Amino acid sequence: MVPVVSIVGQRSNSGKTTLLVKLLAEAKRRGWRVAAVKHDxxxxxxxxxxxxxxxxxxxxxxxxxxxxxxxxxxxxxxxxERTLEQVLERIRDVDLIFTEGYKHGNQPRIEVFRSEVHQELLSKPEQLIAIASDVRFELGVPCFDLDDAQGICDFLANRYGLK
Structure with a gap:
């Protein structure tokens, strides 16, 4: 199974796309083949x-x-509308799939949280594998700076055995 990681946030302009673009660039720098699925x-x-x-x-x-x-x-x-699972079935020959906009899905999540935009996290702690934020959270999952694409990709590489 190809690992799937959803980048989620409470609303538009939360920084999801900005983070995802940084993650994609870092993943490509590492030689990973990646897919990005956007829900509209x-x-x-x-x-x-x-x-x-x-x-x-x-x-x-x-x-x-x-x-x-x-x-x-x-x-x-x-x-x-196709379910995320039905969409994912069509993707081949990649090492990692990122999704954006599937905040009601059950894929492992990295939540983007910016204190100037958000009051509280969208996700329950058990849904999260990490948080990307401008403030620290102590929820038992790693909390990365919003600009730390390298650290997040290191985390994903370790978690999913990516080279």
Whole structure:
């Protein structure tokens, strides 16, 4: 099983994406293959109107794939939202998967807490594997500085046996 770590926080602008970008950069520096899965409750559009793939979808294709020597992307229309587990089943050939925005999921969590934005933690202590914060917590899990991507990746490497 590929380890999955959810980066969670109470609301938008809590610093989740900022931390995740730092973690991804550090993971890549270490040579890890990583995936990032973002949950968007509002829906999204990633295809540009007028482009071929957009035109295929407009014409009725339920699945549109674009492939090049450097990357591949697939857009699939769904009748109902897929669970995180269903999304994760599609990811292959990575050492670690980060998720963001799945605060109601049951994956191991690193909670982002900024004292200027938050009053209390979102997660119960038993849901957490670590905290990234500008204040210290004594909950029996490591508490890292918000900028300590290296320390968090060291922790993840140790926890999941990553090289």
């Amino acid at each position: 409750v509002h829906g999204f559009e990633m295809d540009k109107p007028g482009k071929d793939t957009w035109r295929f979808a407009q014409a009725g294709a339920d699945v549109v794939v674009i492939s090049s020597p450097e990357k591949i992307a697939m857009i699939e229309k769904v009748q109902e």
